Amino acid sequence: MDVFAFFNLNELAFGLSKLPMFPYFDMAHYIISVMSLREQPGALCVSQRSPLACWFSSMLYCFGGAVLSALMLADAPVAPLSNTTNLLLATLMWYLVFYCPLDVVYSLASLLPLRLVLTAMKEVTRTWKVLSGVSQAGSKYSDALFVMVAVGWAKGAGGGLISNFEQLVRGVWKPETNELLKMSYPTKVTLLGAVVFSLQQCRYLPIQTHHLTFIYTLFTVTNKTRMMLLGSSSHPLSSLESFLYK
Amino acid sequence: MDVFAFFNLNELAFGLSKLPMFPYFDMAHYIISVMSLREQPGALCVSQRSPLACWFSSMLYCFGGAVLSALMLADAPVAPLSNTTNLLLATLMWYLVFYCPLDVVYSLASLLPLRLVLTAMKEVTRTWKVLSGVSQAGSKYSDALFVMVAVGWAKGAGGGLISNFEQLVRGVWKPETNELLKMSYPTKVTLLGAVVFSLQQCRYLPIQTHHLTFIYTLFTVTNKTRMMLLGSSSHPLSSLESFLYK
Amino acid sequence: MDVFAFFNLNELAFGLSKLPMFPYFDMAHYIISVMSLREQPGALCVSQRSPLACWFSSMLYCFGGAVLSALMLADAPVAPLSNTTNLLLATLMWYLVFYCPLDVVYSLASLLPLRLVLTAMKEVTRTWKVLSGVSQAGSKYSDALFVMVAVGWAKGAGGGLISNFEQLVRGVWKPETNELLKMSYPTKVTLLGAVVFSLQQCRYLPIQTHHLTFIYTLFTVTNKTRMMLLGSSSHPLSSLESFLYK
Secondary structure, rough: OOHEEEEEEHHHHHHHHOOOOOOOHHHHHHHHHHHHHHHOOOOHHHHHHHHHHHHHHHHHHHHHHHHHHHHHHOOOOHHHHHHHHHHHHHHHHHHHHHHHHHHHHHHHHOOOOHHHHHHHHHHHHHHHHHHHHHHHHHHHOOOOOHHHHHHHHHHHHHHOOOHHHHHHHHOOOOOOOOOOOOOOOHHHHHHHHHHHHHHHOOOOOOOHHHHHHHHHHHHHHHHHHHHHHHHHOOHHHHHHHHHHOO | OHHHHOOOHHHHHHHHHHHOOOOOHHHHHHHHHHHHHHHHOHHHHHHHHHHHHHHHHHHHHHHHHHHHHHOOOOOOHHHHOOOOOHHHHHHHHHHHHOOHHHHHHHHHHHHHHHHHHHHHHHHHHHHHHHHHHHHHHHHHOOOOHHHHHHHHHHHHHHHHOHHHHHHOOOOOOOOOOOOOOOOOOOHHHHHHHHHHHHHHOOOOOOHHHHHHHHHHHHHHHHHHHHHHOOOOOHHHHHHHHHHHOO | HHHHOOOOHHHHHHHHHHHOOOOOHHHHHHHHHHHHOOOOOOOHHHHOOOOOHHHEEEHHHHHHHHHHHHOOOOOOOOOHOHHHHHHHHHHHHHHHHHHHHHHHHHHHHHHHHHHHHHHHHHHHHHHHHHHHHHHHHHHHHHOHHHHHHHHHHHHHHHHHHHHHHHHHHOOOOOOOOOOOOOOOOHHHHHHHHHHHHHHHHHOOOOOHHHHHHHHHHHHHHHHHHHHHHOOOOOOOOHHHEEEEEE
């Protein structure tokens, strides 16, 4: 892509695509995921009554995508538990967010500047998860575009897609809502990502993987940051939607 | 079987067993399945509010049996998505039934003569699905009669058996009803089919596969047609049941 | 372990670890499981209205652990159906408990002495199930402690852990309760067993398998017997819990 060469972004894009997620980005993902669980109505009460249900719910928030995509591809959904280091890291974050003395960790991480940075880092992990889901599906079903989209979407937005069953763990049941009936912003942007990455992997999009990674990551991070700073729920996809539903 | 030779039905039965389901019979299955989804209370409203949930629900109606039997045998439940041609065909039917301008397709297909033909063709696909489920299970667990019955039943009547979860996609939750508590006619006749095909595959029934295919298809098609023409819900199994429950 | 040598228990422990579960202990497990289903509110009514739903529910009580652990390890959840002998044994117990003329079997098995013996035998099968779950997980994910605990727990306490979905089969839906939110005694003691057996298999506990089998079985059997005789729900774990939650 000439634009990349023009702005000397080639090396930056390549460097980004080699960025290791472990441990800092993973940690940001875990802490933001557990914080969004804590902000659900009734979650704090569950954390006092039943730490085990609370922990299991947190793990579904952190590893929901891995569990859902494993189920879809007939891999063992228990596999995330076999990655002991990541599991302990997520458990540590769960403990700190819910039970830290004086609530120091949650209070600190809720401060806007810090939360902004952590959320941006979490958005970066989304790209990696979508891409890994797409390639995992591609290695099992080569050139099956729809399978790749489905698995990439499931891996990137798993926590949201299984939210009905995650809530059930906490004793909450809201059958009238789900992410398919009314998609939230993260689910939408992940679906978009799954579609473009699948098209790229099937060679329908003439662009290199690390360039696409760079563009998509830039898009999600700036978008999310802008939404948090402006406190608005409007995003570039909104205008597209209102056009489509016109 | 002498009866077959006597009536010169051997060739007819053999020809039927070689009938390809793709594309016409599959298409009839998809259109009738999507139409029965559309006739569920609230489905039209969902189709306006959230086309994605509506599409996913339709796919569960069309491919529910494949998904359920894959889950039961630890195959990938996402596999139906990898058959791009059938998926696009089902998606086309979904689009035409729900969103066709002036509602032409639904109105036409609802006319009794056309609906009768389409329903009869859908009944024919049932035989194929039950038989494929039974042989799939038989190739994994040879001579495990109960596994063969269960998988054949799941593949043939999947849409009904998972209806609780299909409804959940549309935001409907009716825990007090399910197909095990109160079986509908298609579920019953599929169970009967799964039992006889499993017995035949385990060589407990001294009959050839293509003869049984012929008899079972004849039975389901005439039965269903009769029920539609008379508008009655009584069927040959009813008398057996009232005898058993006496 | 010197204690074992001192009391001459070595041979007893070894003998116990070689005890075959089939058919007597399995039978006790099935009969007690089906009896506890029958004692659920509404179960008798379901057994009259829909024998099939009742049978399926009973099988989930009897084989729930095997189904859940198979799902977790991406094995076929339909596998318990392939063990025809055990399935027929469980079906026979289901028939006798629910439909025996004059209700002879249920009345007899409800007599305290007999129920005590059967329950003790059922507790013995728990050890075997936990241990088999732990080793199954260990052979797939060697040294993955958390996977081993999870699968061992699922296999030993499966019926309880999936109770929400087992109830759904009978048309009952109680989202506000589950075994993670409020663990029952069997679930707790199985979790304890899964932890100690996993630690032992990973060589963190310096004890031989047959010694641990002996100690754990002794613990569960005496505990359960004591609870039944005293009609109390307090158990050794209660004091530990009240200490932890202080």
